[in-house]
Amino acid sequence: MNNYQITEKNTFEILSVKKEKSRFGGHFFYIFLKCRENGTSWRLAIYPDYRNAERWQRLIYLGHDEERLKSYNNGIVLYNLRQLVRKGNLMKGQIDGDSLPGKLYTPNKNICKSISSEV
Numbered sequence: 001m002n003n004y005q006i007t008e009k010n011t012f013e014i015l016s017v018k019k020e021k022s023r024f025g026g027h028f029f030y031i032f033l034k035c036r037e038n039g040t041s042w043r044l045a046i047y048p049d050y051r052n053a054e055r056w057q058r059l060i061y062l063g064h065d066e067e068r069l070k071s072y073n074n075g076i077v078l079y080n081l082r083q084l085v086r087k088g089n090l091m092k093g094q095i096d097g098d099s100l101p102g103k104l105y106t107p108n109k110n111i112c113k114s115i116s117s118e119v
Helices: 053-057 066-073 109-118
Strands: 011-021 027-035 041-046 077-079 083-086 089-095 102-105
Touching: 011 066
Parallel strands: 041 089
Antiparallel strands: 011 027, 011 077, 027 041, 077 102, 083 089
8 A cells, every 4th residue: 555545544643733824815724644554744724714624623723822732732643534635636645624533532631621611
């Protein structure tokens, strides 16, 4: 199997989340991940105004507080992610924002409880 093809068995650790300005106005979040099985790097773009953002906000913090972006998200392990496909081609290193992610592990449960109660 090519290192840049994933299956439903792959798990991904969040390395960082960065808030970026969108060229269309507003902002979006880049989520940088690492496949735990083969060490490959992946990224994902989430726009808060799109419908798929809701499923991600249940699992990770996507907000304006830069410190929380780091302290809450780093180390979370996700599964059930799909590789992005454009015009029939697999996009190398890119995760589909329409995936239905699940969370396997959160490194700091105290932060997890405080964030989920605020959102």
